[in-house]
Amino acid sequence: MPRSVNSVAKRARRKKVMKQAKGYFGRRKNVWTVAKNAVDKAMSYAYRDRRQKKRNFRSLWITRINAGARMHGMSYSQFMGGVKANGIELNRKVLADLAMNHPEAFEAIINKVK
16 A cells, blocks of 8 residues: 655645745755744744843833933832822833833832832
């Protein structure tokens, strides 16, 4: 009995990966084995970095709040402690935006915390 091979599904799988590799440099875009490895690596980076993005943004917000607080003579930890103690229900994302784009509003929060 002859061996049965599902070439249609195989071609579809390869086409899907080659489409994902579109735009890559060199052989990564048109050689099956190289493209498959490149796409696998890219997918693993994408999965990892969807989680790291949340950490990176939180770190950025903390840096911006710290810079804004230090302009008014407070450290980040003193400022955030005061925010919690005064019952100000603003998260770090909003506080960072205020520190960057609305310094007068941020200064009002600083004065309330002091």
